[in-house]
Amino acid sequence: MKTTKKYGKKIDLALSLWVKLSRAFTVVQQKAAEDIRKSGLTVPQFAVIECLGHLGELSIGELTKKQLVTGGNMTLVLDNLEKEGLIKRRRLQENRKIIKVSLTEKGKQKFLKTFLPHAKFISMLLSVLNETEQKTLANLLKKLGKTIQNKNI
Amino acid sequence: MKTTKKYGKKIDLALSLWVKLSRAFTVVQQKAAEDIRKSGLTVPQFAVIECLGHLGELSIGELTKKQLVTGGNMTLVLDNLEKEGLIKRRRLQENRKIIKVSLTEKGKQKFLKTFLPHAKFISMLLSVLNETEQKTLANLLKKLGKTIQNKNI
C-alpha cells in the first residue's frame, strides 16, 4: 500500500483499489482467454455457450444484459455460432419481437466437453487464494458490482 | 452465494469468484470509460497520459507491460497522442532499439486538467465500500493479480 498521499487519503485508496481490480481482472482474463481458445471458441462465443448451457433458452436481450455487451456484437457472435451449428434462434409466437436462443445438440456436446475443463483451469488459477480469502473477495466484489450497477450515475 | 454444488465445492467457489470479479470490473470500467470520454481522450490514451504523468519518461516496452496491451496497439495509441501533440518520442542514444516516451507541455496540462476530476469520480464510484472494505479488497486483489502474473501457466 502506498504511504504517500498524492490526492488525499480517500482518493488514493480508491485509485489504488481500482488499479488492483483492473490488474487482477486483466491477468486472470488473459490466462482464461488462452485456455478458452484451445477449445476452438472465441471468448464471447464461449460465454454464450456457457450461459445457455447453464440457464437454458434465453432471449437475445437477456444474453446481452448478462454479458454487458452491445446488441450488434451479440448478433455477430450468435451468427457465427449459428453457422457452426452450435446454437439456434427461435422467434417467439406470443411476442414476435423476441428471439429465443438455445443450444443445439452439437452445442450441448460442446458445452459438456469444454466447460468443466475450463472451470478446473479457473479453479487452479484462483487457488493462489485459500477458501476463506476467496469467499471474502467474492462477497466484496459482489457488493461493489451490484451496488454500482444499480446506482445511476 | 450459491448453495448447490454443481462441479464440487472448490470449483464452484472459484467460478463464483471469477464471475463476480468480471462483473465488478466491467461495471466500474464502463462507468470510468464514460467519464474519461468526456475529456476527449480514449481510455487507452488516458491510461498512457496518466502513466507518463505519474511516472515520467518511459520506454514503449515499459508502457505496454504496465498496461498489458500488445505492442501494435501501443504504437497506434502513441501515434494518435503524438498527432495531438500530447506526447513525444525520443530514441535513446545509448541503446538505439529503445524509444522513450514523455508528455509534452500540452500533455502535462492535459494530465493536470483531467486526472484529478477522474480520480474523484472513481473515488465516488467506489465509495459504496467503506475504507476497511476497500483496504481488504485491495489487498486480496493485489495478492491475486501479483501471484498469477508471476506464475507461469
Add this chain to the structure above:
DNA sequence: TTTAAATTGTTTAAATTTAAACTAAATATA
C-alpha cells in the same frame, strides 16, 4: 570477426467491439 539469436518497436491484415442508423413489432395515446 561473423553469424545467429534475442530484443524493441512498427506494419499489416483480420477479428472484435462499439455506436448510430435502421427495420419490424408491440404498446400507448389521441
Add this chain to the structure above:
DNA sequence: TATATTTAGTTTAAATTTAAACAATTTAAA
C-alpha cells in the same frame, strides 16, 4: 382506428485490438 412511441434485434461504418510478419538494433556464440 390511426398515429406516435417504445422495444427488440440487425446492419453498417468506424474504431479498437490482436497476432503475425517484419525491420532495426543489440547481444551472444561460433
